[in-house]
Amino acid sequence: MREIIVLSGKGGAGKTSVTAAFAALARDTVLCDLDVDAPDMHILLEPTGTRREPFVSGHLASIRAEACDGCGECAARCRFGAVTRTPDGRYAIVPGHCEGCKTCVVLCPRQAIDFTPRTCGWSAVSDTRFGPLVHARLDPGAENSGRLVALLRGKAKALAKARGLDMILCDGAPGIACPVVSSISGATLAVLVTEPTPSGSHDLTRVAKLCDHFRLPTAVIINKADLNPDEARRIEDFCADTGRPVLGRLPYSPDVVRAMTARxxxxxxxGPLAEAAAELWQAVVTLAAASRPQLQPL
Structure with missing residues (x-):
């Protein structure tokens, strides 16, 4: 089973637009949106028949008012300011401030504090016009995004196996933090979408190094390449020096915004970008089917 993940190293490079274009061109594929903090692929794919499950991770303290005698030990011990005094002289937990460290639970003299599993968001499997979509959303400020990403990848693999599909196409999160690390381990190929700007080049280098650390083959697409030809050439030189193929260049075009507006x-x-996307997808499929290339260290 091949698992292709599209990354960018930064937001706004065009990663989701490229992934959605590949979704429209792919066949027998499970789609997966691994940006759990700010997912947006569903905007273009308009999922239906969503089967949603709560994502439970970590714990949250809660004080039983009837058992609290107002001693204040919990407030004195909490390092996060998550305990507040109530008008009746007792104490309560502020859910958004609780870090789930369990200190107050252990040290409460009256054992008046419960430590219950915390619902941090949801995961879902939906139907789209291009096939099944596995996606999720983490609650604002919630943690364990890496665990949620791992959960989504597991669901996508199980769904592909159940339906007899041989490919998973993932839209990864921007940056190089925990969600991206959780996304790339064991994948088949990472397609890195960048733009010809100093920021785009810098973040391409970061995500490329991360993929090399996990021995994940990579290929590069330069989006809006005609806006800065000199920077685009520097990106191509970087790719040549580090042994990763440049699959192609996409020009800047107002058609991207027009297409998104029309969902x-x-x-x-x-239009021309549709033809370019088709050529890029064929190159991605060919590369994913090939043996793992030997990358030169950075």
Whole structure:
């Protein structure tokens, strides 16, 4: 089973637009949105028949008012300011401040504090016009995004196996933090979408190093390449020096915004970018089917 993940190292490079275009071109594929903090692929794919499950991770302290005698030990011990005094002289937990460290639970003289599992968001499997979509959303400020990403990947693999599909196409999170690390281990190929700016080049280097650390083959797409030809050439030189292929260049085009406004992918919208996306997808499929290339260390 091949697992292709599209990354960018930064937000705004065009990663989701490219992934959605590939989704429209792929066949027999499970789609997966691994950006659990700010997912947006569903905006273009308009999922239906969503089967949602709560994501439970970590614990949250809660004080039983009837058992609290107002001694204040919990407030004195809490390092996060998560305990507040109530008008009746007792204490309560502020849920958004609780870090789940369990200190107050252990030290409460009256054993008046419960430590219950915390619901941090949800995961779901939906139907789209391009096939099944596995996606999720983490509650604002909630932690364990890496664990949620791992959960989504597991669901996607199980769904692909159950349906006899041989490919998973993932839209990864921006940056190089925990969600991205959880996304790339054991994948088949990472497609790195970048833009010809100093920020784009810098973040491409970071995510490329991360993929190399996990021995994950990578290939690069330069989006909006015609906006800064000199920077685009520097990106190509970097790729040549580090042994990773440049699959192609995409020009800047207002069609991207027009397609998004119409809630269409680039292949559905048509035009020159649709043809370019089709060529890129064929190159991705060919590379994913090939043996793992030997990368030169950075």
């Amino acid at each position: 269409l992918t680039l292949p559905e919208y048509g």
